[in-house]
Amino acid sequence: MTSLQVSSQYSRDAVAHLGKLIRIARQERHMTAQELAERAGISRGLVQRIEKGDLKCNIGAVFEVAAIVGICLFEMDEKGLKQHSHHAAEKLALLPKSVRKTKKVLDDDF
Amino acid sequence: MTSLQVSSQYSRDAVAHLGKLIRIARQERHMTAQELAERAGISRGLVQRIEKGDLKCNIGAVFEVAAIVGICLFEMDEKGLKQHSHHAAEKLALLPKSVRKTKKVLDDDF
DNA sequence: GTTATATGTTCTATATATGAACCAAAACTA
DNA sequence: TAGTTTTGGTTCATATATAGAACATATAAC
Numbered sequence: 001m002t003s004l005q006v007s008s009q010y011s012r013d014a015v016a017h018l019g020k021l022i023r024i025a026r027q028e029r030h031m032t033a034q035e036l037a038e039r040a041g042i043s044r045g046l047v048q049r050i051e052k053g054d055l056k057c058n059i060g061a062v063f064e065v066a067a068i069v070g071i072c073l074f075e076m077d078e079k080g081l082k083q084h085s086h087h088a089a090e091k092l093a094l095l096p097k098s099v100r101k102t103k104k105v106l107d108d109d110f
Numbered sequence: 111m112t113s114l115q116v117s118s119q120y121s122r123d124a125v126a127h128l129g130k131l132i133r134i135a136r137q138e139r140h141m142t143a144q145e146l147a148e149r150a151g152i153s154r155g156l157v158q159r160i161e162k163g164d165l166k167c168n169i170g171a172v173f174e175v176a177a178i179v180g181i182c183l184f185e186m187d188e189k190g191l192k193q194h195s196h197h198a199a200e201k202l203a204l205l206p207k208s209v210r211k212t213k214k215v216l217d218d219d220f
Numbered sequence: 221g222t223t224a225t226a227t228g229t230t231c232t233a234t235a236t237a238t239g240a241a242c243c244a245a246a247a248c249t250a
Numbered sequence: 251t252a253g254t255t256t257t258g259g260t261t262c263a264t265a266t267a268t269a270g271a272a273c274a275t276a277t278a279a280c
Contacts, residue, residue: 006151011173013192014183020198027205032256041116043239048258056237058267059172060165063121073124082123088130095137098226100278142226153269158228166267168237208256210248 007055016053018066023051025069040064117165126163128176133161135179150174 026036033051037044042061050057050065063073074084136146143161147154152171160167160175173183 007170007174008177011170011177011183013195014173014177015169017195017198018183020195020202024198024202024205027202027209030209030211032209032211034256044257045240045259046238049237054237055170055173056168058166058237059125059169060117060121061238062169063124063165064117067118067121067124073121074127085123085127085130088127088134092130092134092137095134096278098277099137099140099142100225101140101142144226154227155229155270156268159267164267168267171268206248208247210255 012053012055015055018062018071019051019053021071022062022066022069025066025071026051029069031069036065036068039068122163122165125165128172128181129161129163131181132172132176132179135176135181136161139179141179146175146178149178 026033033047034044037047040047040061042065046057046061047065050062066073136143143154143157147157150157150171152175156167156171157175160172176183
């Protein structure tokens with residue numbers, strides 16, 4: 001086990017960036033970390049780790065905190081999110097249920 | 111303990127939506143869940159939970175998987191992410207270091 | 221049709237994320 | 251200045267997320 005947990009620079013930057021946005025939004029709303037934690041139903045320590053950009057936080061807590069301070073993920077409101085999600089489901093329905101390799105091991109080497 | 115883990119409808123929808131996007135992007139790239147898992151350095155089971163919209167997945171894994179299949183969080187490239195993050199840092203520097211309640215316990219009751 | 225592969229779904233062991241209770245330093249207020 | 255509050259950084263106990271395997275089902279290729 002002992003997962004290596006290698007992560008790309010991009011995803012690390014993205015998580016760190018989201019953390020900074022959350023902290024800024026929280027400060028702008030004059031909310032303490034404790035208040036935000038209580039509203040999200042999590043501990044203050046977790047809020048701190050989220051704002052610091054800790055990769056090992058559960059995404060539910062991160063998104064919840066972000067939503068509370070007014071950060072719209074996907075830049076969509078709730079209704080638009082549902083609609084777009086429905087569209088995604090339709091798109092998914094058109095795709096093959098499972099991915100299959102062409103099985104032709106080497107046919108692009110000519 | 112036993113965290114209630116109450117989450118808003120919005121954040122649940124957002125996570126579920128992101129999961130669908132990941133699955134669609136993966137299928138479109140003809141990538142199996144196993145391949146995606148190996149590239150992200152996680153297990154296939156975790157990939158499935160991410161695609162299903164499980165709130166209890168660590169955000170590092172989710173963002174890493176999303177990045178691999180080409181989903182740009184915040185709709186920014188890596189460079190723009192760094193820049194915007196830097197801008198966020200500047201904005202943060204201007205804000206007060208700590209949030210303080212007005213301390214007037216009840217002055218809005220007249 | 222058959223075969224091979226991907227996905228879905230359980231289960232268990234274990235690494236670890238989380239909450240709680242600290243303390244210390246920073247920062248805001250009077 | 252002192253006094254209050256927020257924040258940051260520990261440590262520790264424990265709930266739990268994760269990996270891994272094993273199996274069944276579904277699906278695509280042949």
